[in-house]
Amino acid sequence: MRVMKFGGASVKNAEAIRNVGQILENFRDEALLIVVSAMDKTTNHLENLAFLARDGKKEAAFEQFKKIKRFHLGQVEELFRNGHKEEVKAKVMIHIDTVEKILNGILQLEEFPPSVYDRIVSHGEVLSTVLVSEYLKDCGRDCIWLEASKLIKTDANFKQAGVIWSLTEDNIQEKVKPLMQGGRVIVTQGFIGSTTNGKVTTLGREGSDYTGSIFAYCLDAENLTVWKDVKGILNGDPRIRPDAIKHNELTYEEAVEMTFYGASVIHPKTIKPIYSKDIPLLVKCFTDVNESGTVISTKSQPSQIPSYIIKKKQAVLTIKPKDFSFMEERLMNHVFEMVYKSGVKVNLVQNSAISLSLCIDDVPSRRSNLTSMLLDDFTVEEFLDLKLYTVLKYKLMNLKDAADALMVQQQGQNLFYVK
16 A cells, blocks of 8 residues: 655646656556645646735736636646546536635635635645546546545644644545555545535645645555655755755655755655654655655665755844843743744744844744734844755765855855754
């Protein structure tokens, strides 16, 4: 029993979906559950559609809606050449019509709460999985389409929902595991869940990897394979470092460190569920099935290759007590209580006698909320528009070489972290 996740790039159009079918031919006799993301940038397009409607830009919103509709119906035309085409088109139109109804609701009510955001953007994954599952059926595969929103139960923290593991595991064990048979492919959506009263939620942007991990955990899968457009997890962004080297294997701890500091190949939440059941994670290239990729497992040896990671959209807050008190544990505890309440994600912490500096992901609304809470007792100095440069395994090399490798420029503000 295997779980696989195919991201947006691997299903970006009809040709890519055919390639998914070819990949799955290599696992003809195995029980497979595949988690599929929205095609190409559909989630972004749906998000933009919703924002246009929220802002009352009706004409632009409907033009955006028509583009989304044309794109998906165009893929139906490309993928299906027989009588099955009209049946698939009808299934796609059910979900397109639902998007249009949500769009009209936003325009009429002039409201756009997070719950409505989750409802509309979730349709990217729904549409892509309809196309993938119907294509696999067209190829003669035993294929079942399942709604992840009915299986993965979450709290009501829309846009960043937390999984209710007990309910989710019961659902998947009861409703999915009996369906897992050799040669069968179960297709479901990434990124999506629902509250206990059935309201659709999302698990955070780029959350489909996490969905794959959830299913792998609940099904006690042999492994989880994430298919990417790179040959595995590299030691740097190949767009910046053309000579980036592939990690053949990583420990779970190394993978967590890399994702925490900004490596974008795997979603940060992916590791914990599979780690708890010692389920290996394979990162493989969907354009080269024979490439060995990267294996993350308890049996992996620690990598000896330095990794260079750049995390953008960072800010540093330097916090000082107004009464010139020492920044002792009591005050730091007070600061971190407010950090928790604001939802700010902290990446680095540095303290001195009278100050505490936090390097954070710069989400302006959360940063402003935190700053406003702190100002009663502290002064807050903000440094914005920063990048965090991280070097892991830095002891293996000269730090000057590390800085050169990261292309740290002399101009502009950057943070440089080594571990």
